[in-house]
Amino acid sequence: MVDYEKQFENFVRGIDFDDTPDPKHRDKLEQNLLTVLAKTSRRPNPLREIWRTIMNSRMTKLCAAAAVLILVATVGWLSSKHGSNQQIPSFTLLARACAAERMLFYSTAGITHIANEIILYPGPERDEGQLLSDLESDVTADKNIAFVKSWLSYRWLPIYSLGSDGQPREHKLELTERTDEAVVVYDLAWYDTATGRFARVLKTGNQVLFANAYDGVSIYVANKGPGGLLKIEKESVTNEFQVPDNPADFLGIAAGISGSIPREHFPPIQDVTTETLENGTQVRVYKMGFADPWGKVDTYYSFKIDTDTDVIDEIECVVDGQITSVHRRVVAESVDSPEFSWDLSELTTGPTDRSSANVEASAGANIVTVQQMAQLATCPVYVFAREPSWTYDCKIYDLPDETSAPGRFFSAIYHAKDGRDIVLTQGESFNRYFTAIFGKTQELGKSVPWTYVSDNGFKALHQSDKEGEMWWTKFALKSAGFEPRANRVGYILISPANTFSVIAINGPISEQELQELIDSLINAKDYVESPD
Amino acid sequence: MDSAIEGLENKDLIIQARTSYNAFASLYRRHYDAIFKYCAHRLFDRHLAEDITSQVFLKVVEKFHSFEGNERQFHNWLYRIATNTVNEHLRRSVRRKTALKIFLEQSNNIKNSTYEDCTTKLAILKQAILSLKPRYQTIITLRFFENFKLTEIAKVLSSSPSTVRSQLARALAKLRKKVVAAGITKLAGGEDNGRL
Numbered sequence: 001m002v003d004y005e006k007q008f009e010n011f012v013r014g015i016d017f018d019d020t021p022d023p024k025h026r027d028k029l030e031q032n033l034l035t036v037l038a039k040t041s042r043r044p045n046p047l048r049e050i051w052r053t054i055m056n057s058r059m060t061k062l063c064a065a066a067a068v069l070i071l072v073a074t075v076g077w078l079s080s081k082h083g084s085n086q087q088i089p090s091f092t093l094l095a096r097a098c099a100a101e102r103m104l105f106y107s108t109a110g111i112t113h114i115a116n117e118i119i120l121y122p123g124p125e126r127d128e129g130q131l132l133s134d135l136e137s138d139v140t141a142d143k144n145i146a147f148v149k150s151w152l153s154y155r156w157l158p159i160y161s162l163g164s165d166g167q168p169r170e171h172k173l174e175l176t177e178r179t180d181e182a183v184v185v186y187d188l189a190w191y192d193t194a195t196g197r198f199a200r201v202l203k204t205g206n207q208v209l210f211a212n213a214y215d216g217v218s219i220y221v222a223n224k225g226p227g228g229l230l231k232i233e234k235e236s237v238t239n240e241f242q243v244p245d246n247p248a249d250f251l252g253i254a255a256g257i258s259g260s261i262p263r264e265h266f267p268p269i270q271d272v273t274t275e276t277l278e279n280g281t282q283v284r285v286y287k288m289g290f291a292d293p294w295g296k297v298d299t300y301y302s303f304k305i306d307t308d309t310d311v312i313d314e315i316e317c318v319v320d321g322q323i324t325s326v327h328r329r330v331v332a333e334s335v336d337s338p339e340f341s342w343d344l345s346e347l348t349t350g351p352t353d354r355s356s357a358n359v360e361a362s363a364g365a366n367i368v369t370v371q372q373m374a375q376l377a378t379c380p381v382y383v384f385a386r387e388p389s390w391t392y393d394c395k396i397y398d399l400p401d402e403t404s405a406p407g408r409f410f411s412a413i414y415h416a417k418d419g420r421d422i423v424l425t426q427g428e429s430f431n432r433y434f435t436a437i438f439g440k441t442q443e444l445g446k447s448v449p450w451t452y453v454s455d456n457g458f459k460a461l462h463q464s465d466k467e468g469e470m471w472w473t474k475f476a477l478k479s480a481g482f483e484p485r486a487n488r489v490g491y492i493l494i495s496p497a498n499t500f501s502v503i504a505i506n507g508p509i510s511e512q513e514l515q516e517l518i519d520s521l522i523n524a525k526d527y528v529e530s531p532d
Numbered sequence: 533m534d535s536a537i538e539g540l541e542n543k544d545l546i547i548q549a550r551t552s553y554n555a556f557a558s559l560y561r562r563h564y565d566a567i568f569k570y571c572a573h574r575l576f577d578r579h580l581a582e583d584i585t586s587q588v589f590l591k592v593v594e595k596f597h598s599f600e601g602n603e604r605q606f607h608n609w610l611y612r613i614a615t616n617t618v619n620e621h622l623r624r625s626v627r628r629k630t631a632l633k634i635f636l637e638q639s640n641n642i643k644n645s646t647y648e649d650c651t652t653k654l655a656i657l658k659q660a661i662l663s664l665k666p667r668y669q670t671i672i673t674l675r676f677f678e679n680f681k682l683t684e685i686a687k688v689l690s691s692s693p694s695t696v697r698s699q700l701a702r703a704l705a706k707l708r709k710k711v712v713a714a715g716i717t718k719l720a721g722g723e724d725n726g727r728l
Binding site for chain 2 (some may be wrong): 004005008009012014015017019021022025026031032036037071096099100109310394
């Protein structure tokens with residue numbers, strides 16, 4: 001190498017330039033590429049078999065709920081191992097599946113017809129409210145386990161529709177009456193690739209449960225109202241409306257998966273096996289779920305993905321070891337015309353026969369202001385009077401607390417400049433649960449080793465470094481969309497009003513910083529009324 | 533990722549990627565970091581580098597069906613696309629002018645400051661490199677940031693090693709003038725030799 005080359009090399013070497021790739025960009029780009037690849041692929045038309053569907057915000061909710069709920073079980077009463085044998089991020093896997101699904105709609109000209117069947121299995125009768133009441137009356141390990149497991153369980157299937165603003169809407173598909181037999185719901189969809197018009201109808205036998213359509217001008221939603229009356233609502237599309245680029249986002253088995261869900265919200269892959277379906281299709285079976293507080297993974301999804309085409313062939317939902325639903329594709333084919341008009345004019349409105357299943361709008365998570373949080377809360381809730389100096393943004397998520405209806409869960413997420421993001425969670429069922437647990441502690445004559453007692457009446461408890469200590473902090477951070485760091489920390493807080501909250505911080509925190517955080521906690525109502 | 537796919541050699545992966553999304557995703561993941569870094573070194577801007585990296589791989593997706601070659605050729609093909617995309621951006625974008633203007637202002641402001649400061653050196657280097665012709669920028673970046681051999685650079689640029697060598701010499705000479713003009717006299721290692 002000549003002299004000036006060497007000198008320049010040394011000069012460059014002495015300059016520190018941050019060129020570290022961002023994994024978030026890498027993953028997002030990968031998803032985009034796979035979508036484009038599906039669009040441009042020249043592979044043979046895989047329009048031949050089946051489908052199955054699933055959900056995304058179901059996972060989000062599962063995780064969100066779990067984050068709030070599960071941490072409850074920590075106070076030293078239970079230990080947990082939260083591991084997985086994850087080989088590939090579930091997000092990546094499902095993004096690929098969504099891209100492959102898209103191909104099914106565009107691999108043929110004209111109208112694509114997709115028919116799925118959704119089999120809903122009756123599950124054990126459970127009432128979280130009653131289970132929590134039982135726990136409150138007498139805390140035992142069995143009751144504790146029964147409640148937390150039930151709390152984490154879902155007995156409905158999310159169904160997605162398209163709103164007049166082009167945004168997806170989530171609905172619950174669930175059994176409406178006690179039955180010993182499985183109920184089969186047919187999910188029929190037609191999509192015109194040239195115009196974006198579509199019609200989708202869910203039915204059991206001849207009973208229409210739900211429908212969603214777009215005729216190029218308006219969005220139609222047919223649903224059963226009070227008394228089983230089927231009514232069709234028509235809304236002209238807004239200026240913002242655009243038919244999603246990928247019809248698989250709201251039709252078919254992959255609906256909802258490829259939305260804007262942070263990848264961290266997807267449960268990890270716990271196991272991968274292979275099997276052959278009845279029609280001879282070779283599939284890989286990916287078991288995705290979070291370990292429960294006891295280290296077991298008995299609530300999960302099984303995604304059966306075609307080894308040749310990457311499309312999802314079947315999705316099985318297992319709750320507490322029991323199959324609660326199976327979603328599988330029956331047919332995907334090109335047709336001359338849809339069975340239902342794009343404006344659903346064939347549907348008969350009015351009274352309908354009683355059905356074993358029902359679809360209703362789902363109450364999802366909303367972003368709220370502190371003022372709205374104060375108004376919605378049925379118990380004292382708190383925020384930081386001064387946002388931590390290392391954070392730059394705060395969003396508060398509001399979730400229904402069905403166990404203590406009409407209570408709400410709130411998760412305040414503070415994004416940090418230095419990665420030490422903060423998640424503060426609180427809610428009515430949370431209070432009831434912790435009150436019971438701490439009450440039992442007192443009953444047993446055990447003292448709580450508070451980490452910090454603040455002048456504003458808050459007490460904080462941090463568990464020592466022992467097995468299972470950090471798992472719920474990790475869970476809370478993951479649910480909020482953060483990648484938990486190894487040095488994350490978490491505290492359980494009791495307020496002056498004897499309500500509970502949990503704070504998870506994605507990084508180390510000094511004693512002074514912790515004290516400043518807790519000292520600045522203020523009732524949301526006072527925060528709103530404060531002149532500052 | 534499939535362990536079977538993960539374990540594939542690049543050459544096999546390229547074949548598999550024609551028919552398997554998994555394989556294509558794996559191929560992408562193997563090359564993403566290198567291409568991003570190359571773009572970052574060419575543009576000195578992380579966000580811009582991400583944009584350009586996205587464009588590069590989108591072009592790869594669009595053209596992949598027409599690529600016929602081995603592992604090494606794929607590597608060169610990828611860098612060629614990245615080089616063309618960056619150069620295209622520099623030619624079309626007003627950012628180059630804006631960036632140069634900013635860096636010139638910075639260099640004027642820092643002429644009297646200590647040049648031992650890494651940030652200062654970086655600013656001057658950016659200014660100097662971005663003021664070169666795109667082809668010279670490419671050669672400098674591939675040679676000094678990506679540590680390519682001359683023969684490798686030649687393949688990326690579809691040129692000969694001797695041509696690349698002479699262009700490298702000219703690029704370095706221009707750089708030396710620009711860096712010295714910006715006031716740097718002390719180079720790495722503290723040697724006050726007044727030249728590059």
